[in-house]
Amino acid sequence: MNWKEFFKNLRTEEQGCVPDETKREFLKIGLIITGVAAGGSLLHVVSVVAEGLATSEELHKEYPYKPHYSMVFIVDRCINCQLCVEACRETNNVPEYGWRTKILERVDTKAVDQQSQFMPILCNHCNNPPCVRVCPTKATYKDKQTGIIKMTSYKCIGCKACMVSCPYDARYYNEEKRAVDKCDFCWESRLSKGMEIPACVEVCPVEVRIFGDLSDPNSEVYKIVHQMGKAVWVLKPETGAKPNVFYTIG
């Protein structure tokens, strides 16, 4: 073997070097994924169910929770009115310096017509949550029934490992609680009290946020995620976190 030649061709295994087939294997997010397209800094995952191997019955097995809470963002509807952020602050006592949901903005002054787009984010309530994996005291955990990632504040020692590990920047340290705080789909403030939707969903004037049970074929989220007409994607699928928050356009 010509070692000189061998070392010259040796490359580090960055993401770009991984063959598409391997990527597809890796990126299984609990759904059947058939296409990966790069768009900006975010990888777009297109889920196409009918083309996949699973029948809808088989797909059902992929949802381990009941109700399997999920949110879909119809992202081009967002107008950054911040009503969701304000409602969240009020409902969940989120301080000025913290956030449970945020709206990101992308500006392109050279774009045709519309030159900015807004993208709301919150905790993705991942099926394979990195934050839960790194928590040394099990203060953060995935609820066995609903799949919501919850916090037990008194167990939190404030090491902030979960904040670092979260791919979605969905956590902040709450000085008053002396614990990390995050979105729980309003479980404590609303859902556990019999209300059906989180505050941000209720207040949104343009119905960007669709909330529901992903395991229920009659729910709106199920219908949006399991259709072929429009691309549905998740954020940062390459982390393997298997998020339960989906994005699409209206």
Next chain:
Amino acid sequence: MWLSDLVLSEIIEEGFKYQESEEAGGPEIEYTKPVKGVLFSHKLHVKDLGLLCESRHMAIFEMEAFKSQRNPDFNMDSLYKGKYCGACHDGKIAFASNTKCATCHIGVKGLERLKKKAQAVEKK
């Protein structure tokens, strides 16, 4: 030129008004009701597109800024029915009111950007 002609930015309870230059034809108006961060740009409509003041004022909008905002029907539904901005933004004359949302809805982020810009001009 008088100093007052140079900058005419105003943060009032109803919204935000900011005039970049005399040639712009009027101020940039930021509505805050019913939702925050909605921009009407005189600079774009009058200076860049060359629309005449009389073509819209009095017939659709009064001269006083934010007057229409006080009407209870100042919302998207009225626009779809051809009122206010919807008189032109109907998909024929200009892009339809129910498309390209973030063009006019520059949001709270856009509003902050505009305020910063106005302050920077004022400092000069």
